[in-house]
Amino acid sequence: MEEPDDTPTLSQLERQAAHVRPAFGEHAHILCDNLVRIYKTEGVEVVALQGLDLLVDKGELIAVVGASGSGKSTLLNVLSGLDVPTAGLARVAGTDLLAMTAKDRLRYRREVVGFVWQQTARNLLPYLTAGENVRLPMRLAGRRGRTDRAGELLDLLGVAHRAGSRPGEMSGGEQQRVAIAVALANSPQVVLADEPTGELDSENSEQVFAALRRANRELGVTTVIVTHDATVSEQVDRTVGIRDGRTSSETLRRTAEGGAVIAEEYAVLDRVGRLQLPREFIGALDMERRVRLELECDHIGVWPDRPQPDTPQPDTPQPDQPQPEESR
Structure with a gap:
């Protein structure tokens, strides 16, 4: 009697996954769902974001990396309210970025997010001192206790001694730390930093x-850093890679017993089931155009599309045949 096959069917696996899967981005502080941004330049459409998915938890610190033109700066501009998505969903701290009016967008940039540019000159007014630069956003928002708040932030970031200095009297690293204080002035829920160490040496970085x-x-402010700096991306718990306008990979880091840092890289499976294989994997197996897939109970096999060698068939035993007698 044959034993029953306990291998789950595809429909059983789908039901199990649906039972345990929460709604996409249900608890995320930053949510991007199939985000699209298309620019038109001289009659030519450029698709900067091609259905990007991203989730960031409240209080998380992540780095976003990618080649030039991959879409990472466009993503940051969308999240900061400086740019408007073409399609999809983008939500930050409960705010739907596609549904904002011009007035909502101003309030959002003033109260919900803080932004740090790569170019130090864009972050600070050159004729104001560090303390005055930090107090300015609070003054525009009508906040009280501006002097105390500015002093606390400058002290937290190690530049309290520069409170009375103008940007031209500070080093590049000091200017960027004051810029972070400016971004934090109105107690935003999210800070976005675009290459904040791009113009600095290793010590200041x-x-x-x-x-x-x-x-x-x-x-406890949620922080997203776009960077090319490996000394930054390798010191966060999660690094998100962007390729061709989509999130393609994530590297998760954890500290094992004994203090060793273990980094594990994952490919990102987006909401419609798209998966970008690492370029080095594709090149190693000379994959192109299409691949073969096979579903197992706990994984999916991926093979290059090549003719498969015929499987040799075992010899079939033949019944004994009478042997003819030798001619005499």
């Missing part, structure tokens, strides 16, 4: 990243 990390840990 480390100080600026340490300031962002300190703000994230002590103030």
Whole structure:
């Protein structure tokens, strides 16, 4: 009697997954669902974001990396309210970015998000001191206690001694740390930083990243850093890779016993089931155009589309045949 086959069917696996799967982005602080951004330049359409998916938890610190033109800066501009998506869904701290009016967008940029540019000159007014630069956003928002708040932020970020200095009297690293204080002035829920260490040497880069990390840990502000700097991307718990306008990979880091840091890289499966295989994997197996897939009970096999060698068939035993007698 044959034993029953316990291998789950495809429909059984789908039912199990649906039972345990929460709604997409249900608890996310930042949600991008099939996000699209199309620019028109001289009659030519450029698709900067091609159905990008992203989830960031409240209080999380992540790095976003990708080649030039991959769409990472466009993503940051959308999340900051500086740009408007063409289609899809983008939600930050409960705010639907596609549904905002011009007035909503101004309030959003003033109260919900803080932004740090790569170019230090874009972050600070050159004729104001560090303290005055930090107090300015609070003044525009009509907040009280501006002097105390500015002093606390400058102290937290290690530049309290520069409160009376103008940007031209500070180093690049000090300017960026003051810029972070400006971004934090109105107690935003999210801070977005576009290449904040891009114009700095390694020592100043480390100080600026340490300031962002300190703000994230002590103030609980959700932080997204776009960067090419490996010293930054390798020190966060999650690094998101963007390729061709979509999130393509995530690297998760954890500390094992003994203090060793373990990094594990994952490919991102988007909402419609698209998966970008790493380029080095594709090149190693000379994959192109299409691949073969096979569903197993706990994984999916992927093979290059090549003719498969015929499987040799075992010899079929033949019944004994009478042997003819030799001619005499």
